[in-house]
Amino acid sequence: MDETANIVWDGVARGYIPPVNLRISPSLKLHTQGATDVDPITYEVIRNTFTSINLEHGQTIQKLSISPITMIVRDFQCAILTEQGDVMCLGPYLLYLGNMQGIFTKWILENRSGDPGIKEGDVFLCNDPYVGTSHQQDTGLTCPVFWNGELFCWVSNSVHYSDVGGPVPGSFCLTSQNIHEDPPCFPPIKLVEGGKIRTDVEQLFLRQSRIPQTVAMDLHAALAGLRVAQERIVKLIKTYGPDIVKGVMNRMMDAGERAIEKKLELIPDGRWSERVYTEAAVPGDRGIYVSRINIVKENGYLYIDNQGTSPQVGSINNTFAGLVGACLAPLTIMLAYDLGGICGGLYRRIKFRPVPGTITCADYPAAISTAGVFNMPMVVATATGAVSKMVACADSPLREKAIAMADVHAYGGCIFNGINQYEQFFVGMSAGMASGALPASLARDGVDTGGLFWVPGMEASNVEENELAWPVLTLYRRENAAEEAGAGRFRSGLGVEEAWILHGTDRMDMQIYMNDSFVKNQGLLGGNSGGRAFFKVKRNTNARQYLAEGKLPQSFDELNGDDAPIFFKGPPVNLEVNDIWSTNLPNFAGYGDPLDRDPTLVVQDVSQGKMTVEAAQKVYGVVFKEGGLLDIERTEACRAGRKQQRLF
């Protein structure tokens, strides 16, 4: 007998799952009346205005925030929701944050509409992962938009705040065994009431942070985004009337659903799965754990579960909201790529059957704060594997949209703190994943340093921007080689390695870094898996001597010094003045048998210096004549021989 079977999905003991019919206090009046006869031109004008309002919301956050992770990398999301809290429009930002805003807004409708009430001019703040955030740092704000005393719709955002408290700078608490050792969780609370910021609540939130001024600026940027979106929606209602605007919203949801239905018709019924491994529930743990996503397609619906996933443990957990958000990210990219961010119809066609008490759908009080760099990308990767195999079975032209897995622990960078060149305490997040790599798809190679597909609007910071923000110098930033990692008939785009040294300070603590003990990525249908993410440190080097002589070190090997032992999840690494370190975002997954790759594509990689002649032969069975020309006959013979060898 499962003792947890009676625990309800209420956002307290277990992640919140909104019921189909929300229990909303009758004191809150909802605007539901929508015209059904909107002419096509008005429909298109209003539909596109909604998209541009949401983009303006995002641009406001990006322009007013001061943390590089928000301002440059765009680790946030904004949305427009129906009066019932269903996500309608999503921005081109971090996709897994989208649907969560619907989940916590629905929780607010159910749990706050009676007491203290939901009123015009309110903004609720929520960073409770059990209610509906990916981890505590991704704090959500949601703002009801009223018209004539009726709740018309919602605008919302989720932003990664650089430090929201807890025992560790940056708030990623690797050693937490439960949520009480994590940064604090705030279930939805009114941050703004009647159009005025509640300074008591703002102070409560900022008081937890080591960098309250930075978090305050980012919080006000998020509030400004809501204000812009809310004002523009009210203006839209004033221009066209509430019933016309609501009629367009209803039609946008229905049209989106029909577009998804058409895509689903191209996919046969069936069952697809992916399995991804992770390690170290807390520092020092030698355990290996499983994330699993299974999809059943039947009668025009997708049913998704995480059966086969390891029980919740240590600090490597996410809640139901994280599971849903992470599964929807690759589904949005592979099924809703042509909907311009109007994704509400997609969500109607997907049903979740989560297994609670697992690392990807944990029950209270599991620790959640590290999910942003470990679990969330891991579940995105697991879901990507399952979705891509499903889409690979579809008819053209959908089939060609199947894209292989990106990184499993997609940080590629690091999170660090110390005293900066301006003599201030700081917390830095280098998002090495931002330069990214698009994995292979069924139709073509991935894109070298092509970004992270599940954060379409993400941008990598310039080296100079990093050097301005943090006490560091970049020694080099360069693409990986196109060799075995991510090889396939179509290969992955190439990731990137970046090496650094301190500048303007003599010490820095590295809290979070990615140094996989083993490769975690999975290749797609015969392709090689992606490479291993690594973080390495060389201590007591002579790099400064190089710099004094006007030379830039270009490899670890050319420098004197001692390689420091670095584990996957070790204690913070203290970096000192003569140490250098490098972060690597590996190439992602390849598709298909590398021995079937068009040899001319291999020649192209060799001629562009992305691959050596030796690797071309070893990985792809491609043989060159003297002088660098392709030897077709020997290539064919080599490949045939290699395929024969595989059988013995």
Place this chain on the structure above:
Amino acid sequence: MERQRIFIGDNLKLENINGEACYTCACGNILGPWEANFKEGCTLKESPISSLGPGYASSDPDMENRMCFREFFCPNCGVRHATEVARIGDPYLWDVQPKLSSGAVSES
């Protein structure tokens, strides 16, 4: 939609052979029936992950030695249909089971 053939990978498909849904290779080899994991009909090679090349080298060999890289080849023509990074001893992932025509989808 009536489906008599489903392409899965470059060389892997599900098709009707004498009235039975089977996984087949592009070379014509039958890898097994719809009800079973097509990987059961493949030749398996299991190797240490880092043997694939320097891009997979580990900084923690004890951990890496608990994992392996699996390749599933067509036993007739040698083409590679699937790969897995897996913990040694874990079953093959049964990850692809589309179906040709109406009927229950396996929940296993």
